[in-house]
Amino acid sequence: MSDGAGVGRRPTLAFPINPGGWYEGGSSVEYHTNDWRLERPVVNLDKCVGCLYCWIYCPEPAIVPLDREGRGPSKVKVDYDHCKGCGICAQVCPTKAIDMVPEEVGARWGSSRGSTPASAGHSSRGTTPWLTL
Amino acid sequence: MAHAVRQSNVDLVAAYPITPQTVIVERIAEFAANGEFKGEFVPVESEHSAMSACIGGALTGARVFTATASQGLALMHEMLYAASGLRLPIVMAVANRALNSPLNIHGDHSDIMGSRDSGWILLFAENVEEAYDRVIQAFRIAEAVNLPVAVNLDGFTLTHSAEVVRMLPDDAVESFVGRPPRRPTLLDDPPKSFGLMSLPDTYQFFKEDQQRAMEGAPPAIRAVEEAYRKISGREYGPVKRFLSDDADIVMVMLGSYAGTARVAAAQLRSEGIRAGVVSLGWYRPFPADELLRAVEGAGSIVVMDRSVSYGASAHPLASDVMTALYKAGLRKRVLSVVYGLGGRWFAEEDAKRLFRHAAEPGPDFESFFYYGGDRS
Amino acid sequence: MSAGSAEPKGGERAQVRSLLEIDRRERLAPGHRACAGCGPMIAVRQILQAYPEDPIVVNATGCVEVVTSVYPETSWLVPWVHVAFENSAAVASGVEAAMRALRRRGEIERERPVVVFAGDGGTFDIGIQALSGALERGHRMLYVCYDNEAYMNTGIQRSSATPYGAWTTTSPYGSVWPGKREAKKDIVAIVAAHGVPYAATASISHWKDLMTKVRKALSYDGPTFLHVYAPCNRGWRFDPSLTVEVAKRAVETRFFPLYEVENGRYRITLPVTKPRPLEDFLSIQGRFRHLLLPQYREALEELKRMVDERWERLTRLASARRAE
Numbered sequence: 001m002s003d004g005a006g007v008g009r010r011p012t013l014a015f016p017i018n019p020g021g022w023y024e025g026g027s028s029v030e031y032h033t034n035d036w037r038l039e040r041p042v043v044n045l046d047k048c049v050g051c052l053y054c055w056i057y058c059p060e061p062a063i064v065p066l067d068r069e070g071r072g073p074s075k076v077k078v079d080y081d082h083c084k085g086c087g088i089c090a091q092v093c094p095t096k097a098i099d100m101v102p103e104e105v106g107a108r109w110g111s112s113r114g115s116t117p118a119s120a121g122h123s124s125r126g127t128t129p130w131l132t133l
Numbered sequence: 134m135a136h137a138v139r140q141s142n143v144d145l146v147a148a149y150p151i152t153p154q155t156v157i158v159e160r161i162a163e164f165a166a167n168g169e170f171k172g173e174f175v176p177v178e179s180e181h182s183a184m185s186a187c188i189g190g191a192l193t194g195a196r197v198f199t200a201t202a203s204q205g206l207a208l209m210h211e212m213l214y215a216a217s218g219l220r221l222p223i224v225m226a227v228a229n230r231a232l233n234s235p236l237n238i239h240g241d242h243s244d245i246m247g248s249r250d251s252g253w254i255l256l257f258a259e260n261v262e263e264a265y266d267r268v269i270q271a272f273r274i275a276e277a278v279n280l281p282v283a284v285n286l287d288g289f290t291l292t293h294s295a296e297v298v299r300m301l302p303d304d305a306v307e308s309f310v311g312r313p314p315r316r317p318t319l320l321d322d323p324p325k326s327f328g329l330m331s332l333p334d335t336y337q338f339f340k341e342d343q344q345r346a347m348e349g350a351p352p353a354i355r356a357v358e359e360a361y362r363k364i365s366g367r368e369y370g371p372v373k374r375f376l377s378d379d380a381d382i383v384m385v386m387l388g389s390y391a392g393t394a395r396v397a398a399a400q401l402r403s404e405g406i407r408a409g410v411v412s413l414g415w416y417r418p419f420p421a422d423e424l425l426r427a428v429e430g431a432g433s434i435v436v437m438d439r440s441v442s443y444g445a446s447a448h449p450l451a452s453d454v455m456t457a458l459y460k461a462g463l464r465k466r467v468l469s470v471v472y473g474l475g476g477r478w479f480a481e482e483d484a485k486r487l488f489r490h491a492a493e494p495g496p497d498f499e500s501f502f503y504y505g506g507d508r509s
Numbered sequence: 510m511s512a513g514s515a516e517p518k519g520g521e522r523a524q525v526r527s528l529l530e531i532d533r534r535e536r537l538a539p540g541h542r543a544c545a546g547c548g549p550m551i552a553v554r555q556i557l558q559a560y561p562e563d564p565i566v567v568n569a570t571g572c573v574e575v576v577t578s579v580y581p582e583t584s585w586l587v588p589w590v591h592v593a594f595e596n597s598a599a600v601a602s603g604v605e606a607a608m609r610a611l612r613r614r615g616e617i618e619r620e621r622p623v624v625v626f627a628g629d630g631g632t633f634d635i636g637i638q639a640l641s642g643a644l645e646r647g648h649r650m651l652y653v654c655y656d657n658e659a660y661m662n663t664g665i666q667r668s669s670a671t672p673y674g675a676w677t678t679t680s681p682y683g684s685v686w687p688g689k690r691e692a693k694k695d696i697v698a699i700v701a702a703h704g705v706p707y708a709a710t711a712s713i714s715h716w717k718d719l720m721t722k723v724r725k726a727l728s729y730d731g732p733t734f735l736h737v738y739a740p741c742n743r744g745w746r747f748d749p750s751l752t753v754e755v756a757k758r759a760v761e762t763r764f765f766p767l768y769e770v771e772n773g774r775y776r777i778t779l780p781v782t783k784p785r786p787l788e789d790f791l792s793i794q795g796r797f798r799h800l801l802l803p804q805y806r807e808a809l810e811e812l813k814r815m816v817d818e819r820w821e822r823l824t825r826l827a828s829a830r831r832a833e
Contacts, residue, residue: 010338010341013338015581016581017335017338018317019220019279019342020219020221020327021218021219021329021580022317022325022329023326023329023580023581023582023583024323024325025323025326025538025583025585025586025587026585027538027583028541028579028584029539031540031541031542031582032540033540033541036545037545051528052528053528055528055533056555057713057716057753058551059543059545059554060541060550061535061554067533069533070533071529071530074533082539084544084545084546085545086546087748087749088546088551088749088750090750091750091753092753144610145603145606171610171613173610175603178638178639178641178645179639181596181599182596182638182639182642183599185592185593185599185600185603186600186602186603186606188592188603189590189601189602189603189604189605190604191603192590192604193611194611195608195611197603197607212592212596215593312616319588319604320608324563324586325588326578326588326589326590328578328591328592329580329583330574330578330579330580331580332580335580335581
């Protein structure tokens with residue numbers, strides 16, 4: 001099937017192709033990795049002493065200090081849009097204030113904003129982390 | 134060359150010694166040692182790092198320069214694509230030299246032809262003054278189109294020759310080049326990321342944009358050449374024509390042997406052979422229209438290549454010329470001649486022999502290696 | 510560009526004592542595609558958070574680079590650039606030198622700090638020439654090698670940072686091979702031999718030690734080097750939740766000693782007086798588990814000998830310093 005003159009047409013994208021391939025920093029927050037998760041960390045705020053060990057050991061970061069501006073102890077919440085469920089936070093917590101809870105099928109990708117299941121990342125570029133050179 | 138860099142408000146020179154380019158960098162180092170060069174001179178440990186440091190420097194918005202040749206260009210090959218892909222206005226002098234093996238330090242175009250498709254604007258100088266002029270122009274060209282520019286000059290023939298160069302006053306050059314226009318840099322706030330990975334959904338867009346930038350470069354290059362003419366009285370343009378308007382045979386060339394061919398062409402007029410010479414000032418973007426205008430009246434075209442494209446239908450310059458002819462629907466006798474490899478000599482008499490041969494009837498396409506007369 | 514003052518300007522001030530003094534403004538955004546429980550990403554976060562101001566990051570090709578920069582999604586909230594695999598020290602040299610020129614012209618007020626992140630492949634192997642050049646020229650930068658002891662991004666191939674006896678896809682164990690047959694390269698000694706003012710090892714498990722070392726490095730006007738142990742659960746074959754635990758055991762068994770070389774003087778920053786048995790470290794990783802089988806006992810002994818020898822050498826070097 002021929003589409004005539006359309007053969008040389010450049011598709012449109014939802015984002016700019018910046019000359020030289022630069023991009024504004026921090027844009028990856030739009031990319032959600034919650035569907036990688038099999039277990040979710042749940043913080044027991046009664047046990048949490050605000051030491052921030054979970055925060056400094058989180059590879060994402062998906063641990064959010066409740067007091068982001070201050071310098072005192074701060075309890076934390078989990079960014080469920082980005083947490084991949086590795087379980088390091090539960091492992092390093094000195095007061096065992098974080099439990100890893102299995103995600104339930106159907107609800108397991110729920111975001112921190114509510115129970116709406118988030119899509120598997122916002123783009124169609126796939127979520128495979130094992131990109132080879 | 135070194136003077137052009139000293140005068141052009143360059144912020145960073147990162148280079149590594151290699152014959153026959155070394156003389157350029159030595160002079161820049163000398164200028165730096167005496168405080169005449171105001172930028173930073175970074176004596177890197179390889180050409181790969183030279184281009185890498187230039188890329189890093191250019192990403193801060195600074196004006197950067199390097200020079201290399203032959204093996205050095207081959208070693209930095211990977212980084213040439215990074216420089217153009219990142220759309221950085223880096224300027225580089227290439228003292229064209231043969232490639233190993235066998236080892237040979239003399240002139241030919243094998244080095245730059247190996248990097249022909251790396252996305253750089255390629256200019257060729259025929260003499261030392263032209264090389265000086267082109268380097269100064271190159272900064273403004275590169276910064277106008279956000280593509281890197283390589284100024285090619287024949288190794289030894291031009292790098293180690295004593296010629297009179299009519300240098301411009303420092304202030305004239307400094308005000309001609311000014312300072313680089315603003316572009317996205319690592320110093321921007323809010324911060325930007327550079328050199329992201331691109332998957333199959335986006336990669337081709339960047340490559341097409343590079344091609345569009347190259348296709349759109351000619352008016353920008355012409356504008357810089359015109360502005361430079363105003364301060365220097367010197368202009369080269371995409372092609373330099375000599376006796377080609379009424380020529381039956383036109384020799385198409387890159388680099389310093391064009392002058393040799395011009396002397397031969399002028400002398401052949403007395404023999405009744407109407408010979409002309411077209412020397413390209415630009416090689417990328419390829420000035421097809423200007424070239425066609427220069428050869429449209431000729432019956433035969435002798436295309437002189439100082440490099441080999443092994444196994445190809447024709448050698449690099451010949452391929453470009455024949456493609457231009459094909460696109461214009463022109464069929465002519467074309468001779469694709471490989472000459473001057475590894476500094477092999479080429480004198481007026483050699484050019485004359487080729488013109489005389491091309492004046493004889495022959496097949497539409499001929500290809501051979503030309504050795505020049507005996508020199509023992 | 511001097512080689513640095515004899516003593517750190519802020520040796521005392523550099524000491525990080527509590528997480529509570531660390532800025533909580535993130536310099537790395539989430540949404541990157543690193544595997545769950547990635548050690549190198551922990552290293553990157555800890556180092557960036559230790560900076561008193563936003564550095565310019567030069568990133569070599571590798572895991573950290575690819576997972577954080579899939580166009581149009583970048584995780585960097587600080588200026589960042591990737592060019593290639595083997596040249597990050599050279600790119601950083603250019604950034605640093607150009608900023609000096611721009612400052613002299615009055616176009617910028619001051620140079621910003623430059624930090625390089627490169628993996629063990631990009632540092633020990635393919636990038637060592639560019640690294641050596643940059644160290645010799647004395648560019649002011651902190652070069653961080655995040656060491657996950659193999660080429661993980663291409664699928665777990667051995668590098669010269671892979672330890673003796675470790676399994677990788679190109680150093681498999683079999684009836685003849687014990688896993689990798691060669692010892693790990695001593696990169697800190699190589700770097701220190703350039704006469705740089707500061708080079709150190711650190712582990713993601715010991716953030717206080719690591720962040721203190723970052724701040725110490727920053728107090729020097731010259732090239733500094735940090736070799737950071739950053740376990741890879743995919744390549745080392747352990748559960749993602751154990752990344753920090755594995756790094757901790759590497760230190761506690763003396764497998765990865767924490768030390769620094771400051772102006773040529775060695776100091777063990779975390780003396781391990783009663784080391785845990787090496788098996789505590791080996792047994793929780795698939796890449797070493799074969800060493801616990803009877804047929805690889807010789808290789809296990811060889812590895813233990815290497816660990817002891819290195820610790821003794823470090824102790825000797827450190828005591829030579831004390832005797833001064």
